Amino acid sequence: MLANKDNKTAIKLIVNSISHTLEVAGNTRLLDLVRNELRQTGTKEGCSVGECGACTVILDGKPVCSCLVLAAQCDGKEVTTIEGVADDPLAQQLQQSFIVEGGVQCGFCTPGVLMSSWALLGDNPTPSDSDILDALEGNLCRCTGYQPILNSIKAVIKENLQSLNSA
Template sequence: MSTIKVKVNGKLVEAKVTGNMRLLDLVRDTLHLTATKEGCSIGECGACTVIMDGNAVCSCLVLAGQCDEAEITTLEGLNDNPLTQKLQAAFVEKGGVQCGFCTPGVLVSTTALLSKHPQPSDEQLKDALEGNICRCTGYQPIIDSVHHALES
């Protein structure tokens, strides 16, 4: 058992973690931030995506101990982000959200991309979303939603 200090959604958190505790477990079970979903547990689906030090990562692949002194942002931490709010509205309007299971990870991945590339090419957008599996939309409504958010 070790103690880490991590900034989560802007708040400094001190947490006791075991050697095999994942960032996903810290976020969901310890901090009760449940927008981050557990899907595949092997980094394939993107449902557990969070932003770690400015980069979108699958929290199921990161050990909590690796997050000491890191800055983590979950979807809850993006609630007041104007860009994320535009994305959420566009996803509803353009059908980028259907069953909703993948949506938190997709929104986090997209927000991370747009914070670095405010006007991404379709290729950059597809690259950013390649780690997010969506079985409902066929992806085009997600891409259309992002473009709609950028136009508004």
């Protein structure tokens, strides 16, 4: 990672399984890179201070608030946005469950909540209620009152357990 004469740093990263080599300013946030440079606009900017979770992406397998991560810190790393899980069966199952259970209302927080939920269930297909709450603690929702979101995730867990038990 070397800075050029324009004080930009060349970075290489993988976003949604596609390799990119880019030059970024030192103050460019991962959120801005993803939305403005790579046009992955499903990731939302909410609070800009890491409090709301609307900008949650997966960075090297872990959910992060992309508004708090500098793009230069992502050199050599892998990023997954909501667009990157569009064809993933678990993500599709979560999306459908959010629709059925009312976990989506205005939808602004939904990409971040889905990314946090997807990461949780990908690591732990049978999380406890406490695990779910811990995974979602960085995601704020003004519309649902959270219970429909929790019901949506629990419905996926139940469905997957039933599939395992019947196999």
